[in-house]
Amino acid sequence: VIINTGGGIIGGDQSHLSFEAGPRSHVILTTQAAEKVYRAQSQDKLDQAQINVDLILRADACLEWLPQETILFQGSSLKRNLNVHMEALSSLTLLETTLFGRLAMGETDVQCDFRDRWRIYRQGALIFADDIRLQTKDSHILDRKAAGSGTRAMATLLYVAKDSEQRCEAVRAHLHLQACQWGVSAWNGFLLIRLVSAQPDLLRRSIVDLLRHMRGCEAPRVWN
Numbered sequence: 001v002i003i004n005t006g007g008g009i010i011g012g013d014q015s016h017l018s019f020e021a022g023p024r025s026h027v028i029l030t031t032q033a034a035e036k037v038y039r040a041q042s043q044d045k046l047d048q049a050q051i052n053v054d055l056i057l058r059a060d061a062c063l064e065w066l067p068q069e070t071i072l073f074q075g076s077s078l079k080r081n082l083n084v085h086m087e088a089l090s091s092l093t094l095l096e097t098t099l100f101g102r103l104a105m106g107e108t109d110v111q112c113d114f115r116d117r118w119r120i121y122r123q124g125a126l127i128f129a130d131d132i133r134l135q136t137k138d139s140h141i142l143d144r145k146a147a148g149s150g151t152r153a154m155a156t157l158l159y160v161a162k163d164s165e166q167r168c169e170a171v172r173a174h175l176h177l178q179a180c181q182w183g184v185s186a187w188n189g190f191l192l193i194r195l196v197s198a199q200p201d202l203l204r205r206s207i208v209d210l211l212r213h214m215r216g217c218e219a220p221r222v223w224n
Helices: 165-175 200-215
Strands: 014-021 026-031 035-037 049-057 062-065 070-072 077-086 091-100 113-122 125-135 153-160 181-187 190-197
Touching: 014 026, 014 062, 049 062, 049 091, 070 077, 077 091, 091 113, 091 200, 113 153, 125 153, 125 190, 153 200, 165 181, 165 190, 165 200, 190 200
Parallel strands: 014 049, 026 062, 035 070, 049 077, 062 091, 070 091, 077 113
Antiparallel strands: 091 153, 113 125, 153 190, 181 190
16 A cells, blocks of 8 residues: 655644454555645644554464655654554554755754654553654754764664564674664564664665565565
8 A cells, every 4th residue: 555645744734543453464564755835824732743554463463564764854744643553463664764954955953853763562451562752942952962973864664473583693684784874673572673864875775775674575666
């Protein structure tokens, strides 16, 4: 399924997407192009854009959430909520990639307000929670060692399946060949991968290669 979000999000916009993968189904969700988040009128909550995504996986379902990049323009403000409810034996792949500014347009020191919240439930129990908040009021904050050390693009990939923990070492060995920085952890029945890079094109290539490795086939066609 290719999601067409209309080409861009401005301050105050609210988007709510909900998808359900039925029993024993295999659903792949992606976007037609990168999502652009434009400048907000202010950093007030009323001018904050919101994207809410709800995913439901029935028994033995497989769902892959593989949208293309979200690009935060100078002065943008975005709050993104991702909620997943899984039934027994279902499997999940979640990917979100965020770019800070349009490097080709000279936006290398983007000031924005970005909040990303993930909650994953299996059979009603919370198994994974993740919150990212980056409020870049100060120029060059992304150049600081504790805030990315020059990062201009980052990605998080979460894989929840019966073989997730067993795949950890193979994924680490594969990522050693990539140019971006990365970290991989596996516990509690899931595999978590984070990638960052100063060059968005390098990060994208690493993600495409990682998806090929993990899925055993190419990334969705629109990614090419």
